[in-house]
Amino acid sequence: MANGKVLRQLIKAGATGDVAAFRRVSEVIIEEERQKQHHLLANDLEHILYGDHAIQTSRVPAAPPVPVDKERGLPLLDIRQPSRSLDEIVLPESSSDAVEEILEENRRADVLRTYGMKAISKVIFFGPPGCGKTLAAEVVACELDMPLAIVRLDTLVSSYLGETAANLRQIFDFISQYPMVVLFDEFDAIGKERGDSGDHGELRRVVNAVLQMMDAYQGKSLILAATNHEHILDSAIWRRFDDAIEFPLPDKHQLSELMKLKLRGIRRQFELEDDEVLSLFIGKSGADLERIVRRAIKRMILRSQEFLTLKDLKNALLRENINKTRQG
Structure with missing residues (x-):
């Protein structure tokens, strides 16, 4: 049977009329049943979801407009409803404790505010590819019951002079207004060491823009960055994050x-x-x-x-x- 977090998401999506979220969470439940070899049940659920019992869409709430790249008109963020919960990720104890700390501080942010303190709002994940960084971002979003917004680097990085920084500004303005978990995957693409002789001035300006926006950020969203190449990040980048969590190969x-x-x-x-x-x-x-x-x-x-x-x-x-x- 689906875990409690997924069931809560399913009922919430149905109660608010969020058809897209309802369908995504339902598909996750169906896939889980298939992995458990419950093929008859999975087939029945698929028939209900896609067959005779079509979901009415009249109550779907309007989503905020996602910022787009001016050069090509493509969305800068891919926003999705997370469905992977904490029991679906396996990490070393130190990394697991750090993720739990992110969750506790953000769940009890109001308590910290009464003491003049802020919850963790900017974290960088680093380690080899395939070790759970993107999954951890989805888990954090799911556990905090927030949308997951993945920054589309293919759209963010523009060939036009100054447009990449302008795209970054749009993203930071957007996530400042709407609470969500934001993942900058492959963060080294915009946070590379400024002293790298192979880079031209535009990339150095992008790193400077990232640093300035991270410093000024006071928004409602939790910012997560992920990199497989932490050794090429600009040294000043690390100081902009509240925490850095390693995702090593599993023992x-x-x-x-x-x-x-x-x-x-x-x-x-x-x-x-x-x-x-x-x-x-x-x-x-x-x-x-x-x-x-x-x-x-x-x-x-x-x-x-x-x-x-x-x-x-x-x-x-x-x-x-x-x-x-x-x-x-």
Whole structure:
């Protein structure tokens, strides 16, 4: 059954007439049931959602207009309803505690204000790709019951002189007015070290603009930045954040926890704590593990196997390694 947070989101979306959010959360529930091998239930839910019982759209509240890039007219933010809760992320204890701290301070921001203090409002996530930075942003948004706004770097960075800084200004003005969790993914694209001799003056001006806007920001939104290349960030960038949280590659304990999460409801012929199983994933990210496990489960389903085997995992891992070799 869907967890409490998802059910609350579903009922809230239905009560307010937010059809888009209702559909997104419903799709998450359907996908969860499929992963648990509850295919009949998932099929029934899909029929209800898309079939005879169409949702009426007359009560959908008007959403604020998203700022657009003047050069191409494309939206600068992708706003979505988050659905991943805290029990869906596995992190080292120190990183997990730091995320919990963000949540507690923002949930009890009014208490801090009575003492003249502010809740954490600007945090940077750093570490290798696939280790949960984007997922953590969605989890934070979900737990705080706020929309998640992902900055579209492909639109933000303009070829026209001065337009990137103008786009940044639009984004900061927008998130100052509407409370949401805002993720600047691949933040190094706009926060690169200004002393890099390979960059021209426009990129240095962008970094300066970022620093100024971060300093001046007093808005209602929680700003999260994520980077896979923390070593190339300008040194002054780090001081603009209230906290920096590392997302490293998972160790054996975290790999075991991830396996429990991803293989929930799957019958298998091996133990998740088995060293032979865990050794397959040493040096892999959480995203790598998820792709491998999904591939193995699909093969199991399509071959009408009753149990997932260690051989299935090894074959899926081999395919993953071949694909990565081809990619680079």
